[in-house]
Amino acid sequence: MKLGLIGNGAIAQFVRRALEAHGHEIGAVLLRPARIAQMSPIPNDGPLYVGSVAELPDDLDHVIDCAGHEALRQYGTDVLRAGFDLTTVSIGALADKALEAALEDAALEGDSKLHLASGAIGALDTLRAARVGNLTKVRYTGRKPPKGWLGSPAQESIDLENLGDRPQTHFVGTARQAALEYPKNANVAAAVALSGVGFDETEVVLVADPAISVNIHEIEVTGDFGSFEFRILGNALPDNPRSSALAAMSVVGCVLQETKPIVF
Incomplete structure (x- = not known):
């Protein structure tokens, strides 16, 4: 192409x-x-x-x-x-x-x-299938090292430079609130919302965790199908520590699907 x-x-x-x-x-x-x-x-x-x-x-x-x-x-x-x-x-x-x-x-x-593109998260195919039935819970939790939240509203509620060794939650709300308030940090929350119960019904928790060195994304889902939990530890691109490697890969994967005669 x-x-x-x-x-x-x-x-x-x-x-x-x-x-x-x-x-x-x-x-x-x-x-x-x-x-x-x-x-x-x-x-x-x-x-x-x-x-x-x-x-x-x-x-x-x-x-x-x-x-x-x-x-x-x-x-x-x-x-x-x-x-x-x-x-x-x-x-x-x-x-x-x-x-x-x-x-x-x-x-x-x-x-x-x-x-x-699915961005820095996976398991969205399972979530899209599960929403055909009734979903009673969809929660996304995003954990980043304190420096990963610099420049975000997290700075207004917690001291990112002096967290000690305990994680601190700085946001609890809906995916719509998270995406609007954290435009540079909440694409994953939006992907989960659009794959499941929507922006206003998806729960989001955002955490600054000094004990980790990578971004951690977690999805918890319950519904008629049963339940599942998904967790991914994501590396950054070598050229930019603020950019997810999997997010970039997901764009490539999405475009390549357009050229295939058999799509999975």
Whole structure:
């Protein structure tokens, strides 16, 4: 496929390398005009660098958003309305009901689809199957080292620099609240919510834990099917300790599924 990328950070660069290794072409990279202006010189032997959706080549097969919630807000509807399928890992942005509705309308207008990459969590296939019956509990718990919560609202409620050796919970609420209050930290909560009982019925607990060195994601689900618990210890990308390796891998996996004659 000939692909467009939104963003040029650690996740975007991982996705680009992986997809090129699988024989796909990156035809264009969409960045803020100010970001393009900072690139000197712009490589002339690679993809086209553009500052707006209108400048994207017409022959792209798919566009991939790797640039976060604000990029999905800024470009998502225009990409979909232009007829491009779009894959994003910025699932938490859909906690904004107005944005979710606008993206859906744009996809219908452009006869396109918005694909949601699973991000830094797994077991969502089990959760999607289980929601066919009645689900009585869906809880997501996110644990990160204190430094993983720097720059988030956690700083307002706990002293991240002096936690001692005991974990501290700094958020208990719904997935919608978590996604809106923690836009850089709650994509996993949003993925769990959209796979199960929705943003307003999914319980979320966020914890700063000085005893761990990786991010830990836990899902607990109970319903007519029975119950399950899932736990993953996630490593960061080498290029950026704030970016999940599995989140980047999930984007690649999602796009590669589009090329397969048999989809699992």
